[in-house]
Amino acid sequence: MASLNPALVPLSLYIHMPWCVRKCPYCDFNSHAVPDGKLALALEQTYLQALVEDFKTQVEFAQGRSIHSVFIGGGTPSLISAKGYVWLFSQLKNILSFEENCEITLEANPGTVEHDPFAEYLQAGINRLSIGVQSFNAEHLKRLGRIHSNHDAIYAIQHAKQAGFERINVDLMHGLPEQTLEQALHDLKLAVENGATHISWYQLTIEPNTVFFRAQPILPVEDVLEQIQEQGEAYLKANGFINYEVSAWRKEQPSAHNMNYWQFGDYLAIGAGAHGKVTKPDAVYRFQKTRLPKDYLAKTPAEHLHLQAVESKDMPFEFMMNALRLNDGVPARFYTQRTGQPLSDLDELLSSLRKRNLLVSDENRIACTEQGHIFLNSVLEEFL
Structure with a gap:
């Protein structure tokens, strides 16, 4: 392998917030339900401090680079207060510089338990939202274990626009249990008509270690899935959306953070279960953090940073x-x-x-x- 030059590879940052209000039956992400649907302030502060210490151990991987983009995933990152993010970003920027106009995306659920109004997250420096709608259909939301209603989902998109967010991704799934073609297209229609500027539209897959894997629901037959894909794509194109990646559709610029993943860029990773990838002159390395929040908090950051070189x-x-x-x-x-x-x-x-x-x-x-x-x-x- 030839010597690598990290300076030629953009560097992003992934931050994992591992808590959610309730674990969904299709979800295999590293997420853990919080008691009473609220994250205790003391736990929030402890975790944010741990993220900062975690970040310090990865500064050497920057090798002169600034942070190109940030993605805060989960779990439900909007369980963390806007004030918490203000503090976190100020600490991170003291450790490593962020590029001017750095894209900072926050995943948010449209449930009624959002910690703060969207305007406060915007003021905290978050400039892109990814709203986990999944469906606008009441029956499908129930089957998926989502805590929000279709009205909550519509309100969330509209409220984000009113708060001043110009970049709003809506996550939507299709091929849901017993979903019809008409229902799938109606989900897309509501996302488009209510102001999504970017849509991540992907088919439900049944993953191991999920409730759906243990008790599999009845999914649409292959013919229906093909019709949903074909007519859904035609609808999005007719409404000015550009399909730039397998499941990503945009009316605005592409997601800088996801583009960096797809273009084999580098990304630091902080938080329980977070995955990272870094380039050093001798090799490309991957790493993953301890998954359980309590274990993550119990260890020193250096204890859960183990680099594994990608084999040639x-x-x-x-x-x-x-x-x-x-x-x-x-x-x-x-x-x-x-x-x-x-x-x-x-x-x-x-x-x-x-x-x-x-x-x-x-x-x-x-x-x-x-x-x-x-x-x-x-x-x-x-x-x-």
């Missing part, structure tokens, strides 16, 4: 698994810059995929064709 043989798959999700692919130079391997090592495989009309690749760009996106999993298997 795994690098093509690791890179392509992200890059080929983007409709426009990535600049070809990113492959060598971000893996340390010459793209010419893949000449034979890339040629084969081009001949089968699955891939476009030249000295400028690597991307899946429309056909390649349909068979994306099969394309990716070629790089294993």
Whole structure:
């Protein structure tokens, strides 16, 4: 592997807030229900302090870079107060600089238990919201274990706009238990008509270690799933949304943070269960933090920072698994810059995929064709 130059790789920050009001039956994320649906102030303060100490142990990985974007995921990050975020950002920026106009996204649930009004999160420095709606249908929300109503979801989007947020992502799932084509399209319609500027629209998958895995619900048949996908895409395109990644649709600029993931950029990671990726001159490394909040808080930050180098043989798959999700692919130079391997090592495989009309690749760009996106999993298997 050639020597890598971290300066050529953007650096983001992922912050994990591990608590939620109630665990949803489809959810396999690292989230833990809080008693009475509220996070105690003492626990909030203890956790935020731990995040700062965690961040300090990762400064060496910046290697001269500033933070390009921040994503606060969970759990339900809006259980943390706006005041808490003001303090957190001030501490983090004292440790490592943030780029000017750094995109800072907060995941929020539209339930009635939001900690503070959206305007206060905006004032705290958060400039993009990702609202976990999943569905506007009352019956589907109940089946999914969501704590909000369809009215809560509509109000949340409208309230975020009124508060001054110009960038509002709405998370929506389709292929829900016993969902019809009409219901799936109506969910999209309500997101669009109420002001979403970005929509993450993805099919429900049943993951191990979830309630749905243990007691599987009845999902729509394949024909219905295909109709939902086809007509949903047509509706979004007709309403001015651009599909720039497998499940991401935008009316505004792409999510800077997610683009950095997909382009094989670097990201520091703080919080219980958070995953990070960093480039050093000798290799690309991944790491993951202790999952349980109580264990995370009990350890010193250095105790749960264990770097694992990505093996040279795994690098093509690791890179392509992200890059080929983007409709426009990535600049070809990113492959060598971000893996340390010459793209010419893949000449034979890339040629084969081009001949089968699955891939476009030249000295400028690597991307899946429309056909390649349909068979994306099969394309990716070629790089294993």
